[in-house]
Every structure is written in C-alpha cells, then in structure tokens.
Amino acid sequence: MQNSALNIIIPENFCYTCLPNCAVCCKNWSIDIDEETYKNLSKVEWEKISEKFVGRKKFIEENNRKYFELIDDKCIFLDDDKYCLIHKKLGFDAKTSTCKIYPFKFIKTADGIIVRLSFVCPSIIKNTGIPLEEQIAEIEKIASLKPEQMRRINETVAVNEDFKISWPDYKKLENFILDLLKTGNNYESSLKSAAKFLRIVLEGLKKKEEISGILEKIDKKNLFVRMDTSGEKKENDDTFTKKQRLYYALFVGYEFVGRAKGSVFKKYSNLVKLILKKGTLELNGKKFDVSRVDQTYFNIENKENMKLVKKYIEHLIFTKWHLLPTDFSTPNLVSGYSLILVIYAIVKWFSKAFAVLRGTSVVELCDVENAVSIVDLNYAGHITKETLFLNSPVFSKICNLLISQNNFEEIII
Ligand code: SF4
Numbered sequence: 547m548q549n550s551a552l553n554i555i556i557p558e559n560f561c562y563t564c565l566p567n568c569a570v571c572c573k574n575w576s577i578d579i580d581e582e583t584y585k586n587l588s589k590v591e592w593e594k595i596s597e598k599f600v601g602r603k604k605f606i607e608e609n610n611r612k613y614f615e616l617i618d619d620k621c622i623f624l625d626d627d628k629y630c631l632i633h634k635k636l637g638f639d640a641k642t643s644t645c646k647i648y649p650f651k652f653i654k655t656a657d658g659i660i661v662r663l664s665f666v667c668p669s670i671i672k673n674t675g676i677p678l679e680e681q682i683a684e685i686e687k688i689a690s691l692k693p694e695q696m697r698r699i700n701e702t703v704a705v706n707e708d709f710k711i712s713w714p715d716y717k718k719l720e721n722f723i724l725d726l727l728k729t730g731n732n733y734e735s736s737l738k739s740a741a742k743f744l745r746i747v748l749e750g751l752k753k754k755e756e757i758s759g760i761l762e763k764i765d766k767k768n769l770f771v772r773m774d775t776s777g778e779k780k781e782n783d784d785t786f787t788k789k790q791r792l793y794y795a796l797f798v799g800y801e802f803v804g805r806a807k808g809s810v811f812k813k814y815s816n817l818v819k820l821i822l823k824k825g826t827l828e829l830n831g832k833k834f835d836v837s838r839v840d841q842t843y844f845n846i847e848n849k850e851n852m853k854l855v856k857k858y859i860e861h862l863i864f865t866k867w868h869l870l871p872t873d874f875s876t877p878n879l880v881s882g883y884s885l886i887l888v889i890y891a892i893v894k895w896f897s898k899a900f901a902v903l904r905g906t907s908v909v910e911l912c913d914v915e916n917a918v919s920i921v922d923l924n925y926a927g928h929i930t931k932e933t934l935f936l937n938s939p940v941f942s943k944i945c946n947l948l949i950s951q952n953n954f955e956e957i958i959i
Pocket residue numbers: 563564565568569570571572648649666667668669
C-alpha cells in the first residue's frame with residue numbers, strides 16, 4: 547500500500563502496537579547511538595538517577611561508533627520494570643534514532659520508501675495491534691527522523707555479475723518470483739522453482755533476449771520441481787560430497803554472520819554445524835547434538851507454521867533485503883535470492899533446534915516464532931561485517947560463486 551507525502555510503501559497484512567512488559571528490542575544486540583544523542587546523554591548525571599550506573603560505563607566505542615553498554619546482554623538503560631530510563635526521565639525525543647525507529651526500517655527505492663519490519667519484535671511476529679495502514683502518519687514521522695541513514699537500492703539491478711537490468715524489468719522478475727511462491731502446494735518446491743526461473747532468465751539474457759520476451763516464453767508448470775510428498779527432502783549426502791558441504795558451510799555460513807557484540811563466532815559456528823550436520827549446538831545457553839536437530843520433524847504442510855515462514859520470506863523479498871549492499875558484498879539478484887533460500891533453510895533448522903530444546907521431535911508454531919526471531923536478529927537483520935576477520939571483495943566473489951551454482955538450492959534446503 548502506498549499513500550503518503552514521503553511516498554511510504556507499507557507491506558500488506560501487518561499490525562503493530564508496542565507490547566507492555568516486552569523490551570525484547572532492548573537486549574541481545576549492540577544498539578548504536580547517534581553522535582548528537584551521545585553528546586546529550588553524556589551530560590546527564592545518570593548516577594544520581596539510578597544506583598545501577600554507579601562505577602559503570604554507560605557507552606562503549608568500537609570502530610568509531612558508539613553503543614549502549616550491555617549488562618547480561620541487556621541495554622544498561624533498561625530499567626527493572628522493563629521500561630527505558632531515557633524515555634522515562636527525558637522523553638521519547640531524547641532517545642537515539644535506532645530506538646525511536648524500531649521496529650521499522652526504511653529502504654529507499656525507485657518506487658518509494660519501503661517499510662521493512664523487524665521480525666524480532668513479538669508484536670510483528672504475532673501480528674497484534676493496529677493495522678499499519680492506519681498508522682501511516684506516525685510511520686512517516688518516524689521515517690523522516692534520519693533520512694540520511696536510510697538504505698538505498700540502486701535503480702539499475704544486477705541479475706548476476708554480468709547482466710544489469712532496469713528497475714521496471716527487475717520489478718517484473720520480483721513479481722514473477724512472489725507469484726511463484728504463492729503458487730503450488732509445496733513451498734519448498736516453489737522456492738526451488740524460483741531459483742530455476744532465475745537460471746532461465748540468465749540463459750535468456752545471455753542470448754540477448756528482453757526480460758518481457760523471456761517471461762512470455764516461461765511455462766510455470768514446467769518450473770515446478772518434484773518433491774517427496776512428506777515435504778521432507780531425502781538425505782542430501784548421497785548427492786553432495788562432504789567437501790562441497792564444507793565449502794558451503796564455511797563460506798555461506800560466514801556470509802550470514804552479522805555483528806553482535808561477543809557472539810559473532812558462536813553464531814558462525816552454530817551455522818557451520820547446522821550445514822555440516824555435525825557437532826554440538828549451543829542455543830539459549832543449552833548444548834545439544836546437531837544429529838537431534840536432523841531427526842526432528844518440520845511439517846511443511848502445517849498451515850499455521852508455514853503461514854509465518856512464508857510471510858517472513860515474502861517480506862524479505864518485498865523489502866528487497868536480497869539487494870541491500872553490505873560492507874563487503876555486492877548484491878545481485880541471483881546471489882541475493884540464494885541467500886533468501888539460506889534464510890528459509892536456517893529458519894527450518896532453528897525451528898527444529900527449538901523443538902529439541904522443548905524436548906519434542908515435532909516443530910510447533912512457538913518453535914517457528916523463536917526461529918524467525920533468532921534468524922532475523924542474528925543472520926538477516928544485521929549485515930555489517932566490520933568486526934569480522936575477513937573483509938575482502940575476493941571473499942565476497944567466492945561466496946557469490948558458490949551460492950550461484952546450479953545445485954545450490956538442493957544443497958541448502
Ligand atoms: S520488541 Fe516490539 S513490542 Fe517489544 S518492546 Fe520492542 S517494539 Fe515493543
């Protein structure tokens with residue numbers, strides 16, 4: 547839906563109202579502070595406001611950026627009643643832009659400013675509160691807080707490293723993919739069909755065909771990949787070598803590690819273990835064997851569970867997450883879509899892992915909610931690589947090459 551002075555594009559079927567006693571967004575990640583807010587907050591004698599500040603650092607600095615100090619992974623300004631002390635004592639305007647804007651993110655595109663939502667927020671996950679369409683004026687105010695921080699998507703989109711297309715042509719491809727994902731009874735088959743579709747598009751571009759011409763020739767029925775009716779794909783290891791899995795685990799796993807103080811390597815190693823299907827996983831402070839995750843059942847025919855998974859994947863595509871530039875990688879449609887497939891696979895793995903944590907072998911909606919939240923927080927939400935050991939365009943090229951391989955979706959899903 548598009549209807550505002552700023553040309554804000556609101557995704558359909560979303561509700562949001564901040565929940566009391568929640569504060570999920572005030573923990574488990576490094577909250578950055580803009581320079582002006584930092585100066586203002588530094589002048590306040592916080593020790594006189596609360597004893598918790600006595601003898602404690604309130605802010606930390608890393609790579610020339612300021613963050614709130616975390617205590618037990620919670621922002622130091624989070625009060626015991628789960629309300630923000632800055633908000634309580636100084637008002638909403640005194641907060642840093644990250645906190646004012648959450649759970650929204652704004653992506654500038656040729657069509658307008660797309661509103662992306664954080665799936666870490668329980669109100670977004672459970673779709674509770676006021677429909678976003680009724681909050682356009684408020685969302686527009688939030689969007690105009692820091693327009694310079696808004697991320698942008700180029701109007702010319704790279705399909706892969708060799709071909710670039712115009713925005714209207716890109717939109718045709720995106721609509722085709724979103725349409726494919728709504729078609730068919732088996733979601734994994736639809737996800738793979740879209741990967742196959744992109745390869746057909748590339749073949750057409752190599753022959754110098756126009757996008758509309760390529761689309762006209764495509765028969766959707768032929769795109770669908772046959773699946774086992776149980777929805778659970780048979781063991782991949784017969785088809786893909788251990789070496790192949792290792793490359794994917796190391797490189798694709800790395801691509802997905804965002805920044806979060808102190809836990810980067812844990813996140814990376816968890817992902818590598820899940821792709822390799824080996825080792826001991828640590829989640830919410832508990833350790834368990836990855837083989838238990840593999841033996842857990844994720845029924846892709848469960849409508850309730852899949853509704854959330856589909857909504858999340860569709861939202862990533864609609865908000866062009868796959869085209870967002872990161873500090874070290876150059877996005878293109880083919881590699882970006884492959885990363886969407888990885889997101890799907892990780893949501894599935896983590897859903898199973900949460901079922902294991904509950905002591906059951908069947909995934910339920912609460913496991914999917916936890917999984918979507920953890921994946922959005924740790925793997926999709928923060929895509930800066932500045933704290934990691936590798937930060938080179940060469941690495942990005944290897945990663946793009948691996949995820950653009952013909953059999954990528956078979957390995958990862
Ligand atoms: S996570 Fe969402 S519901 Fe919870 S406090 Fe933050 S904005 Fe509110």
